[in-house]
Amino acid sequence: MPELPEVQKYKQYIDETSLHQPIKEATIKNEKILENINKADIENHLRTNTITQTTRFGKYLFLSLKTDSWLVLHFGMTGNLKYFSNINEQPAHTRLLLSFVNNHYLAFDCQRLFGLVTVTSNINEYIKNKKLGPDALTIKKKEFMDNLSNRTGKIKTILLNQHIISGIGNIYADEILFQSRIHPETQINNLSKDHIQSVFSHISFVLQTAIEHDADISNYPQTFLLPHRRNDNLCPLNKNHKLSTVKISGRTTYYCPYHQLKP
DNA sequence: GTAATTGTTCATGT
DNA sequence: CACATGAACAATTA
Numbered sequence: 001m002p003e004l005p006e007v008q009k010y011k012q013y014i015d016e017t018s019l020h021q022p023i024k025e026a027t028i029k030n031e032k033i034l035e036n037i038n039k040a041d042i043e044n045h046l047r048t049n050t051i052t053q054t055t056r057f058g059k060y061l062f063l064s065l066k067t068d069s070w071l072v073l074h075f076g077m078t079g080n081l082k083y084f085s086n087i088n089e090q091p092a093h094t095r096l097l098l099s100f101v102n103n104h105y106l107a108f109d110c111q112r113l114f115g116l117v118t119v120t121s122n123i124n125e126y127i128k129n130k131k132l133g134p135d136a137l138t139i140k141k142k143e144f145m146d147n148l149s150n151r152t153g154k155i156k157t158i159l160l161n162q163h164i165i166s167g168i169g170n171i172y173a174d175e176i177l178f179q180s181r182i183h184p185e186t187q188i189n190n191l192s193k194d195h196i197q198s199v200f201s202h203i204s205f206v207l208q209t210a211i212e213h214d215a216d217i218s219n220y221p222q223t224f225l226l227p228h229r230r231n232d233n234l235c236p237l238n239k240n241h242k243l244s245t246v247k248i249s250g251r252t253t254y255y256c257p258y259h260q261l262k263p
Numbered sequence: 264g265t266a267a268t269t270g271t272t273c274a275t276g277t
Numbered sequence: 278c279a280c281a282t283g284a285a286c287a288a289t290t291a
Contacts (some may be wrong), residue, residue, distance in 0.1 A: 003269060032286090059270080076271050078288080093288085112287045114270055153280060162271080169268045250283070252267080 002059060002075030004136055004167030005210035010073075010081050011056045014063065017083035018098070018106050024051050025099040027066040028117075033095045033110060035072075035118040045119055046071065046098065055123070057135050058166025062123050069121050076114025082107045136167035136203055144200045148188060155191060155199065156184035156248045168203065170251040171217075171226060175206045178225040184253045185246065190263045229254045 002010070014129050026046035028039045034064065045067070053064040063071040073079070082091050083106050090097070091109035096117055098106040104141040108117065109156035120126040134143055158164055159173040168176065177184050179202040184193060191199075217226045228236055235256040244257045 006269080074270085077268070080268095111289075112268085112270095114286070116271095151279085157280085160270095167267055249281085251269090 002077075002079050003169035003172050004056075004059060004207055005172070006217040007056050007059050007075065007167075008211050009215045010075070011054045011061055013081055013083070014051065014054050014061075014106075017104075018049060018051055018100070019054075020052065021104070022101040023047060023051075023098050024101045027097045028093045028095070028098075029097060030113065030215070032113045033108075033115050033117045035116045037118050042117070042119055045069070057127055058132055058162060059169070060127075060132075060166075060170060062120075062126075065119075068220055069119055070123055071127075072116070072118045072120055072126060073108060074116035076110060076112060076116070078111040079115040080109045082109060105219045131163050133162060133164045134166065136165050137207055139165055139203075141197070141200055144203075145193075145196060149198060151188055153188055154184065154248055155186050156253060157210060158188055159199075159203075160249055160251070165203075167207070170253075171229075172206055172210065173230065174254050175210075175224060175226050176202045177204055178255060179223075181259050183262045184248055184255050187262050225254065226258070235259060244263050 023046055026043045028034065028043060031039050034042065047097065050066045051063045052066050055062045059074060061073040063073070065071060083104060085104050087105065091107050092104065093109050093111040094107040095110045095115065096108040108115070132145060144165065148158065151158065156173050156177060159168045160170065160174060174184065176199065180198045182199065209221065222226055223236055225236060228234055233243045235243060235258065237259060241258045242255055243254050246253050
């Protein structure tokens with residue numbers, strides 16, 4: 001589930017559970033999640049360390065350590081966090097396990113191993129190396145418009161491109177385009193300036209709304225597409241309209257063919 | 264057995 | 278170089 005709103009939820013989760021707690025032991029249970037660091041080095045780095053604050057950029061979560069460095073987490077398709085006290089509650093696919101001095105644990109669970117864990121000394125450098133575009137919640141309108149000018153391709157593909165804007169994935173791209181009433185296959189050069197501004201304003205609207213509802217799709221407003229995706233498959237604005245699907249960038253895309261007309 | 268899954272990267276073709 | 282497409286990564290479910 002980890003697009004921007006989910007990662008924001010994980011940030012709050014860490015803030016509420018794991019901040020300022022001395023780490024007694026760190027265990028990497030599967031080295032495939034490690035990015036440019038070996039098991040012993042990261043375990044040694046985390047042992048006796050402490051998470052002092054957190055920050056999110058796009059779909060990445062950075063945990064500030066008291067050693068003037070950052071633990072980097074990316075959740076891939078199936079990443080999750082769990083804080084618990086009884087080791088029997090450990091998630092089935094724990095890849096990184098922190099054991100705190102207070103006898104509680106924090107597990108980074110990642111069934112499909114697409115997640116990433118590493119340590120960096122400089123967030124901005126890390127973001128630069130990844131060539132990540134501006135964060136979707138803080139990008140300015142001018143920045144967004146400038147990033148889109150001189151580009152071609154489908155609007156949904158643009159929204160999914162982390163080099164252009166960071167944090168939007170398959171699910172929220174669909175919601176943003178539904179709220180904007182724009183067909184996901186529309187070529188960017190066929191969109192008017194007003195359309196692009198509508199997309200821009202709906203990016204923060206959708207992501208903020210998702211965060212306010214704790215990234216729980218079942219609690220999203222009745223006017224949102226997401227609760228209907230793969231469920232009743234009906235347009236929330238008019239239940240006589242069935243949602244359609246199309247593959248874009250290899251991802252199944254849901255849209256309402258009546259409210260999101262092809263140009 | 265088949266297809267699909269909320270992410271990213273790489274290879275190949277246009 | 279920009280973009281589209283499909284494969285790969287891995288595990289599980291419908």
